[in-house]
Amino acid sequence: MTTLAQRLALLQNRIETSCASNARALGDVQLIGVSKFQAAQYVIEASKLGITDFGENYLQEALLKIDTIGDKTLTWHFIGSIQSNKTRVIAESFNWVHTVDRLKIAQRLSKQCPSNKELNVLLQVNIDNDPNKGGVSSEACADLVSQISKLPQLKLRGLMAILSQDTDPRVGYETVAQLHRELKETLSPELRPNWDTLSMGMTQDLEQAIAAGATMIRVGTALFGPRE
Numbered sequence: 001m002t003t004l005a006q007r008l009a010l011l012q013n014r015i016e017t018s019c020a021s022n023a024r025a026l027g028d029v030q031l032i033g034v035s036k037f038q039a040a041q042y043v044i045e046a047s048k049l050g051i052t053d054f055g056e057n058y059l060q061e062a063l064l065k066i067d068t069i070g071d072k073t074l075t076w077h078f079i080g081s082i083q084s085n086k087t088r089v090i091a092e093s094f095n096w097v098h099t100v101d102r103l104k105i106a107q108r109l110s111k112q113c114p115s116n117k118e119l120n121v122l123l124q125v126n127i128d129n130d131p132n133k134g135g136v137s138s139e140a141c142a143d144l145v146s147q148i149s150k151l152p153q154l155k156l157r158g159l160m161a162i163l164s165q166d167t168d169p170r171v172g173y174e175t176v177a178q179l180h181r182e183l184k185e186t187l188s189p190e191l192r193p194n195w196d197t198l199s200m201g202m203t204q205d206l207e208q209a210i211a212a213g214a215t216m217i218r219v220g221t222a223l224f225g226p227r228e
């Protein structure tokens with residue numbers, strides 16, 4: 001049986017190798033452990049091995065887990081699709097939201113975010129125009145970036161992408177990185193330093209994502225093993 005510590009060691013080796021061969025600093029790539037369908041106890045075990053950031057897709061499951069674990073030092077990332085009637089609890093319970101793809105959702109998150117915190121958000125981009133997944137088209141990104149960047153409680157940090165099965169990750173992630181560079185110009189100069197995040201890369205393609213410039217990789221299977 002493979003243990004969590006063994007999987008983590010293999011994963012860290014993959015990340016280190018990719019960073020080294022692409023002249024990227026190890027500290028510039030944040031690992032997010034995607035813990036959907038994994039038990040709270042397993043997440044606690046991962047946190048004891050040094051994982052600080054966790055990603056969850058399903059709200060009810062996530063809320064229960066965050067509460068059970070009760071560790072305020074952990075950083076929680078919402079990476080699932082967002083229903084507009086759930087924005088309040090998302091804004092209250094998470095530190096980051098990766099899956100913002102329309103203005104209405106961003107406005108609600110900003111309005112409902114507790115006044116003592118700033119919510120980090122990423123715009124999810126549907127780079128391959130796959131109708132089966134969320135995300136804004138590349139063409140619509142610039143308008144949305146300029147609108148969202150004006151919302152008071154949100155800190156717009158960059159882009160998130162999930163690639164379709166039939167998109168070559170080498171090409172797909174380069175396209176996202178290129179868009180990320182171009183969009184910086186749509187922000188007012190004082191907001192540009194916040195535009196520092198590219199969330200892309202999962203178990204099967206994290207190498208290509210790191211090569212293209214990912215600053216956050218979202219890894220489930222390679223860390224926790226297969227999901228139930």
Ligand SMILES: *Cc1c(COP(=O)(O)O)cnc(C)c1O
Nearest residue numbers: 034079202203204218219220221
């Ligand atoms: C499940 C999921 C992941 C992790 O996928 P793995 O292939 O298990 O690494 C990453 N990002 C999102 C948005 C997910 O839903």
